[in-house]
Amino acid sequence: MKTFLSISYGSTESQQAAINFAKAHKLSCSPYSETNSTFCLNFNREYIELRDNEKNISIHIDFISGNLAHRQKYGGGRGQSIAKAIGLKQGTAPPSVLDATAGLAKDAYVLACLGCTMTLIERSPIITELITDGIHRAKEDKHFKAVLEKGFKVINQSSIEYLTRLANKSAHENSHFDVVYLDPMYPDKKKSASVKKNMQILQKLLGKDEDTQELLNVALKVAKKRVVVKRPKGAENLTELKPAYTVESKNTRYDIYIIQQ
Numbered sequence: 001m002k003t004f005l006s007i008s009y010g011s012t013e014s015q016q017a018a019i020n021f022a023k024a025h026k027l028s029c030s031p032y033s034e035t036n037s038t039f040c041l042n043f044n045r046e047y048i049e050l051r052d053n054e055k056n057i058s059i060h061i062d063f064i065s066g067n068l069a070h071r072q073k074y075g076g077g078r079g080q081s082i083a084k085a086i087g088l089k090q091g092t093a094p095p096s097v098l099d100a101t102a103g104l105a106k107d108a109y110v111l112a113c114l115g116c117t118m119t120l121i122e123r124s125p126i127i128t129e130l131i132t133d134g135i136h137r138a139k140e141d142k143h144f145k146a147v148l149e150k151g152f153k154v155i156n157q158s159s160i161e162y163l164t165r166l167a168n169k170s171a172h173e174n175s176h177f178d179v180v181y182l183d184p185m186y187p188d189k190k191k192s193a194s195v196k197k198n199m200q201i202l203q204k205l206l207g208k209d210e211d212t213q214e215l216l217n218v219a220l221k222v223a224k225k226r227v228v229v230k231r232p233k234g235a236e237n238l239t240e241l242k243p244a245y246t247v248e249s250k251n252t253r254y255d256i257y258i259i260q261q
Contacts (some may be wrong), residue, residue: 003028005126005205006037008051014043025125039205041126048133050126050201057197061104061134064141082107083114085228085247085254086179095178096151100159100219104198105131107183107230108152113143117151119177121159124206128156160215167221180219183230184212184238213239220257227257 007029009018022029049060094115099108102120112118122128131154138144243255
């Protein structure tokens with residue numbers, strides 16, 4: 001019988017790691033050639049990948065080559081809309097940022113390369129494992145070492161639970177985070193093949209985020225300076241609460257909620 005998600009391995013070198021992960025999360029494990037599931041987290045010799053077996057496509061995270069490396073080098077630095085949205089300014093120290101919806105860590109890595117101390121929260125253990133694997137493979141790279149030294153870690157937990165625990169401490173004084181960054185999953189209306197297999201796989205695996213209003217409300221209790229919400233251009237606000245202002249790029253809008261001191 002076909003299952004929705006399983007763990008697989010592509011080599012004897014990666015077999016034990018796959019078995020350990022499967023046991024920890026109570027999932028079946030088999031060689032990739034014997035996999036019978038819609039999705040599988042496949043442990044290869046080179047990297048860990050998430051495979052959509054129905055469409056025969058896969059994703060993995062690479063911080064030192066490919067799209068992430070290209071964006072880091074040529075993305076526009078502090079002139080990027082995301083940098084403006086989180087408050088990066090000349091002459092001021094980069095903020096500490098909690099990315100409460102880490103996903104594939106693309107935005108988190110961009111902000112880390114701009115000097116921000118990053119903490120990533122991801123509730124899916126599957127996606128967390130992809131990020132962890134990407135960090136492990138990149139840790140000897142000279143540039144990425146600097147990112148790690150500044151602070152770049154991922155935590156597998158519900159963001160609402162994590163933020164609620166912080167919010168229950170006395171107001172803002174125990175928060176380590178200047179900025180809380182939210183990029184909730186929303187249905188992709190574009191039909192172009194580029195938008196992208198990553199989003200197609202994540203939406204199919206994880207579904208749409210259903211608790212974004214609650215997440216914004218608790219984020220506002222934790223952030224020291226601002227909460228930034230990434231939205232598609234033209235989309236409605238997450239709640240009736242209007243942002244202080246917005247920063248827009250070609251297809252994206254960042255809603256900025258300023259914390260009153």
